[in-house]
Amino acid sequence: MTKEIPSARRELIESRLLAGEAVSSTALASEFAVSEDAVRRDLRALAAQGTCRRVYGGAVPIGAGSTPIAARLSEDSEEKRALAKAAMTLISPGSFVFIDNGSTNVLAAEFLPDDADLSVATNSVHAAARLATRQDVPFVLLGGGVDLAIGGCVDGTAIEALSRLNIDLCLLGACAVSAERGASAFDAADAAFKRALVGQSRCKVVLVSNDKLTATAPFTVADLDSIDHIVLSHDAPTSQVAELERAGVKILRAAAPQAN
Template identity: 70%
Template sequence: MSLELPSSRRDLIASRLLAGEPVSSTALASEFAVSEDAIRRDLRALAAAGACRRVYGGAVPLASGALPIAARLNDGLAQKRALAKAAISLIPRGSFVFLDNGSTNVMAAEVLPDDENLSVGTNSIEAAATLAARQDLPVLLVGGGVDPAIGGCVDGAAIEAVSRLNIDVCLLGACALSPQGGASAFDAGDTAFKRALVSRSRCTIVLVLNDKLGARAPHQIVDLTGIDHVVVPHDAPEHFVSEMEMAGANVLRADPQQEDRRSYGQ
């Protein structure tokens, strides 16, 4: 019988998944000298924590863009802040701004100015909580069933609600962005909501980190012609920026100095 503690065993499995390795329940059970039921419990717990996706016979790592919102909120905070700060310059005074699901848009909820007569809508639970804590901007939360992995509402009720809005500026969340595929997402339901959101928005802005540039996801939200501005990090690859611009995109590089400014309101 194995003396390996479940938590220690689970950590070892998680480290392999984090390294991009798929795992087999049968092989792990043999390696750790435990039952396959015990391994399946480990994999259920890891999947619930956003470390993997369960498949028949084991589990596979998640693509970086498909990670649940809880696993992405604290990654790349400085770059996300710089992207959000850059996007502010594209938002006219008095706009109704909609923040789509996405960890970068949660940062946008934190840094939106309170002196530009903005009002804000969102379907993101984290963005709504951030805005509610500020108490200095009017907020409309689009409701429906909450998808915990996506971090907000994207079901039929949410689509119906957003279809009745007149949105000035949408900060659209995207899992992947490329000149050929436009903005794409991994989840079909999330994609349907995003398409409805774009259709109700006068201006669509995509804030995207370097790991999503040129990436692929199965569901296209909108092609480049439907995106008004793309905001990228200051060190985004030059060849990618050039390809985007040649395809007709308006690309804005974030200010690298903003990555070092932490205090609210700067």
């Protein structure tokens, strides 16, 4: 019985969040006659699975498309891996490469060539973790406060550190991409960091999964004139690809997954 009560409580909290309600730790603790620590454990678990975003005093629902990085990384799809591999063809030997936050960019950290004399910087703790396990590519992790939903540092401290870098090529994260609006992001601070990253980078590359071609996000990152290459999936929708091509952006198509 003791296992069923926390499960039922968590399911009820989840149902409220999915209905678009914000929740308060204090109010929930009073309602269920449990400690706030117990409620906070529930909210941590729900945030980890992408149901909500924790804020001071409780949690708020996740907006459409703004799933936390921890949940997106669990979706290690063949599409994202193909995009990451394709981007490697754009990196010249001896380059200083920046890996921005984003689940596809994190995968790119695995595919950086180890024989190209690259230097790497990132603000993504997940990309840094994967680079650390390789131990064959030197890298710098930008400091600052870590936004757990985004998966890295995007605050003023990170932007200040970024301003001292001369980046040859950046893998720029984006939540939505279109011919009309360019690259956009769901989070204002994340978008501000990305705009600064565009300004510090000679070549900007965006890895775009198919879902981002139909998404919309409120905060502008860069127009298409500021982006050098967009890497698309082999089966990207024809209409969106045509619009991007008419806008003059350089498009690289990822290879189709090989049949087993």
